Amino acid sequence: MKAARYYDNHDIRIEDIPEPTPANGEVLIKVAWCGICGTDLHEYLDGPIFCPTHNTPHPISGETAPVTLGHEFSGVIEALGEGITDLEVGDHVVVEPYIINEDVNVGPDSNDYHLSDNMNFIGLAGRGGGLSEKVAVKRRWVHKISKNIPLDQAAVIEPLTVGYHAVDRAGELPEGSIALVGGAGPIGLLTGAVLRAKGITVVISELSELRRKKALEAGSADYAFSPAETNVVEEVRKLSKDGRGADVAFECTSVQVVLDTLIDAVRPTGKIVIVSIWGKPATIDMHKIVMKEIDLRGTIAxxxxxxxxxxxxxxxxxxxxxxxxxxxxxxxxxxxxFDTLINHNETAVKILVTTDPQNLN
Structure with a gap:
């Protein structure tokens, strides 16, 4: 079968590799669509980061480069390994693409398996990936979805869940609360969409006119402001009931000035959730954090x-x-x-990939 194989930065090859077969407790999925993630772009430009090298196997998967890429995918069950009785061939599914040690509690009561030692992802550290025709995945990580959801849209559920978890990390937000999202990249847009679906008024701060337009058209924001043209802090205060600022803010850029704006824009006792991955240290005005009793929280996956x-x-x-x-x-x-998302990223949110030309008809 065809698969996109990661060898090293700037070295991804489309190759023919053997089709997987489902082992005990595994599900064989015929991939319909797979999204390109910002993490994939970082691996291509600067990696290996999550991907293993040619000489150093990942400690859980045991695999070295090359590995198959793709962790945002949807598909249809083609076969079931022994011991699986609660799914059927033909079911539509998405994957929670974790690679986690066997001794970690990944049950429904766990709230920290994603923080366990050596955690990594299918489609980055091995065990196949969505940028291929088929992939075999452990039952625990396979989630059935309604056939009423088109499979192309289902491929966006994985990054949407990143936004959902970020909103969950913010704690209780009464309907009618005001949220400020810094940045209208894919995760900022999807976080805004989750917030609005929960009845929260969303303000997005974004320099790009195209992205601001997309935020409004896609239903990710009620208001979208350019920080180069508008005093975002003042606008947020005008929109808040008592003029004191946003109830919660989400940092989705890893840009210092955006973080500074969010600190100024949230009300006293407000919350700031850091969603983006920072490649360098940030500076924080601790006096403002203290004097406003701001809760600063991280979120990952x-x-x-x-x-x-x-x-x-x-x-x-x-x-x-x-x-x-x-x-x-x-x-x-x-x-x-990759070229579009790296060099023309204002024009794209989520690009989906398929191995089946009929899907493009």
């Missing part, structure tokens, strides 16, 4: 959030179609996928 995210999508409160801005074949992964 998701933990037991997929079921609730899927229910939200199935409820119809959130439309994922506007976030899909391109569909390509696997053979065009670099030229039409």
């Amino acid at each position: 998701y933990v037991n959030n997929h079921p609730d995210t899927i229910k939200l999508v199935e409820s119809g409160k959130l439309d994922l179609a506007p976030f899909i801005t391109g569909k390509i074949q696997l053979e065009d992964l670099i030229d039409k996928g």
